[in-house]
Amino acid sequence: MEQIKLYQWRAIPGLESASPFCIKVHWALRYKQLSFEVITPDDRDSVVALNPRAKLPVLGYGDTTVADSSDIIRFIEARHPEPHLLPSDPALRARALIFEDWGDESIYWHLVYERWQVPEQFEQYANVLFPGVPEQMKNQFREGIIQYLHGQGFGRMTLEQHREKMCELLDALDAILVTPFLCGNELSIGDIGVAAEVAGLNQTLTPIAGAEVRKRKQVMRWLDRVLKAVA
Numbered sequence: 370m371e372q373i374k375l376y377q378w379r380a381i382p383g384l385e386s387a388s389p390f391c392i393k394v395h396w397a398l399r400y401k402q403l404s405f406e407v408i409t410p411d412d413r414d415s416v417v418a419l420n421p422r423a424k425l426p427v428l429g430y431g432d433t434t435v436a437d438s439s440d441i442i443r444f445i446e447a448r449h450p451e452p453h454l455l456p457s458d459p460a461l462r463a464r465a466l467i468f469e470d471w472g473d474e475s476i477y478w479h480l481v482y483e484r485w486q487v488p489e490q491f492e493q494y495a496n497v498l499f500p501g502v503p504e505q506m507k508n509q510f511r512e513g514i515i516q517y518l519h520g521q522g523f524g525r526m527t528l529e530q531h532r533e534k535m536c537e538l539l540d541a542l543d544a545i546l547v548t549p550f551l552c553g554n555e556l557s558i559g560d561i562g563v564a565a566e567v568a569g570l571n572q573t574l575t576p577i578a579g580a581e582v583r584k585r586k587q588v589m590r591w592l593d594r595v596l597k598a599v600a
Contacts, residue, residue, distance in 0.1 A: 472562035476538055
């Protein structure tokens with residue numbers, strides 16, 4: 370089998386990586402019981418050398434390099450289809466991809482808001498993510514993230530508006546969990562994509578969001594099933 374290397378952002382307490390997109394790939398590889406080496410680049414130039422967009426995760430698969438979590442998982446699925454993450458049934462496959470996109474493009478921004486735009490939570494998060502980095506550099510990086518968050522529209526919300534919408538999403542997730550997993554009885558990419566974001570919210574670094582996650586019993590039971598499946 371080809372040697373597999375996962376280039377990802379550093380781990381934080383309770384999570385394999387600070388990035389839910391890196392977590393998605395981490396979990397997918399574990400679910401498929403593939404051996405892989407985790408590499409954490411220590412400077413931006415190293416990341417740019419892997420991906421000109423300066424984003425992780427990046428997968429090294431033998432002589433092939435793949436960027437973007439969704440593309441990586443599809444690449445792995447094509448070469449290691451069992452156990453599958455993309456359902457064979459067209460309707461369930463479409464459902465799984467819609468859920469993955471929901472996690473990537475909606476729930477994700479609430480996680481970013483909690484970590485970066487709430488000042489007291491940013492301080493704790495930055496101390497974990499950037500140990501030993503001067504405060505000025507941390508704040509400069511934060512300003513860039515907040516500008517990006519503002520451009521997405523989430524950063525223009527008040528804290529109360531953001532949390533109201535975040536709770537609406539959690540309520541929706543809780544309501545639709547009528548089967549063990551989002552697309553039935555088997556884990557899919559939809560579960561991994563959404564659970565990576567929810568697990569990020571359910572941390573001590575984001576205590577208010579974590580408390581909201583834990584109020585939803587169906588969400589917690591489902592999250593436990595996902596975590597056991599990818600252990």
